[in-house]
Amino acid sequence: MKPTVLLIEDNEQNRYLATFLLENHGYEVVAAVNGPQGLELAARIRPALILLDIQLPGMSGYEVARALRREPVTAGIPIVAVTSYAMVGDREQALAAGCDGYIEKPIDPDTFISRIRNVRGSSGEDPPR
Ligand code: MN
Numbered sequence: 001m002k003p004t005v006l007l008i009e010d011n012e013q014n015r016y017l018a019t020f021l022l023e024n025h026g027y028e029v030v031a032a033v034n035g036p037q038g039l040e041l042a043a044r045i046r047p048a049l050i051l052l053d054i055q056l057p058g059m060s061g062y063e064v065a066r067a068l069r070r071e072p073v074t075a076g077i078p079i080v081a082v083t084s085y086a087m088v089g090d091r092e093q094a095l096a097a098g099c100d101g102y103i104e105k106p107i108d109p110d111t112f113i114s115r116i117r118n119v120r121g122s123s124g125e126d127p128p129r
Pocket of ligand 1: 009010011053054056057
């Protein structure tokens with residue numbers, strides 16, 4: 001069975017690129033375009049990993065991360081924050097909010113998948129190729 005990644009991202013181009021890269025590496029991708037939708041999906045499908053944009057309209061990525069950690073059903077799911085490279089302090093705040101790691105935007109197609117695997121670390125097996 002393919003591991004499922006929940007992608008919470010409001011920007012269509014970023015969603016497209018991340019989905020393309022993940023699917024090419026054996027992941028199943030489910031996408032949400034805002035925090036509340038992401039929380040609902042996370043609880044329902046319990047993905048192997050959540051890729052969380054920090055700059056979301058309305059509920060921010062930090063708030064989403066804290067809500068995921070509060071909820072027992074999603075508390076153990078690894079979260080990788082997608083932060084803006086230019087925003088100093090985003091990474092520290094993302095980790096403080098409960099994220100397990102981060103990736104900077106713009107997404108680098110050459111390192112994206114390896115960065116995700118490194119963040120998953122002990123929690124995950126490699127997906128089938
Ligand atoms: Mn965004």
